Amino acid sequence: MKEDIEQLLEDLLFPSESDEPVDYISFENIEGDEPLTLETFRCLVALPENAPIEERDPTSFWSIVTEYHEWYDDFEQRRTETFQKIKLLLEGHLTGIQYFEVGEIEVKLFVLGRSEDKIQGITTTAVRT
């Protein structure tokens, strides 16, 4: 899945008050299959103790980038198509997909799921003032 996703991520930008690149992320040798808690997620991604973390429904991430709108031009249509493919890939290969947001103003976003002994997914940044 890694190669397929990375190809789709090339030049892809996540829109917010800015437009930020989207990266593939993976963690190897992860045992167990329980959902991540805020704490285990914090350890996994090596975040500082006081980093504000929120878990949200993955729909709140995908709805921004996988829905077409009537005013969309080529650029937005292609971006939407690409994000839809990424969503399908992730849902096809991973179980227990979760969505985390870290920080304020420059908010780091993580969509992660499990496959075998890995946790994989995508990460990007949203600017929200």
Added chain:
Amino acid sequence: MKNLFSALLLLTIVVVLAMNCSRNQIVKPKPLPNSAHLSLGNPTAAEIDLTDADNYLIVKPQYALSYNEAKGHANWVSWELSTQWLGMTDRADNFRPDPELPTNWTEVTPRDYTNSGFDRGHLCPSADRTDGEADNSATFLMTNIVPQAPELNRESWARLEAYCRTLAGQGYRLYIVAGVYGTGGEGSKGRKKRLASGVVVPAQCYKVIVAVANNGTVADITAETTVIAADFPNVSSIVDNKSWSNFITTPAAIEAAAGVTFFGNLPEAVRVQLRGKRFDPMESDL
């Protein structure tokens, strides 16, 4: 002969007057709508007048603005802020063109800002409109957005916005105008006068806030009422890591620089006092 001449002259005058009257009726702008967001005044006497496309008034339930068609963004947005406008609504995050722009005007879309080095900077912030989905969503219309240096949007501008909401939480009613002027700013990809799409990058972003204690209204405003005026260069390297207090000025200074007039609806004696006020964070009761 003389009578005939006078009659003809009178007839000519009447006809000319009648023609002028009907011409005026064709171009007369619509009467100014009554909006809480214009309570303090209309900084550029903007009207709903298609012949004045660079100072075109758009009034929404959530805010009022003067749109500048040539620049592709607002001259200013004016809104009232109080706890009535604050709640638990999530950010809509749905930047989109404003369908209220007159037909045939250039439709500015979020794409116009992509890879420009400038953020989509809100004039009326999303977090000032969290009382419901429709109100929050309205802040993501591109007519409320200007190309803003990232360090301005994410730091001092954001913190001044947060300060306003703190005041609202303390029971103040705020009348706020946020606007831009000038051409040319510096973002993460260097200096630009315009985005690739043609939208002008402003040189300065200002905010003028009148904070009325105890949820008062315009009628309660006196020469003692708190006024905060800040004028920020839209230049990353100047605003980086700086508090908004570094950019405090007077409404009068912004009036002169931006060509606007604040507090037009206040009694002249009060207006004169307030436009000269310079907020001192150290001495203020706030």
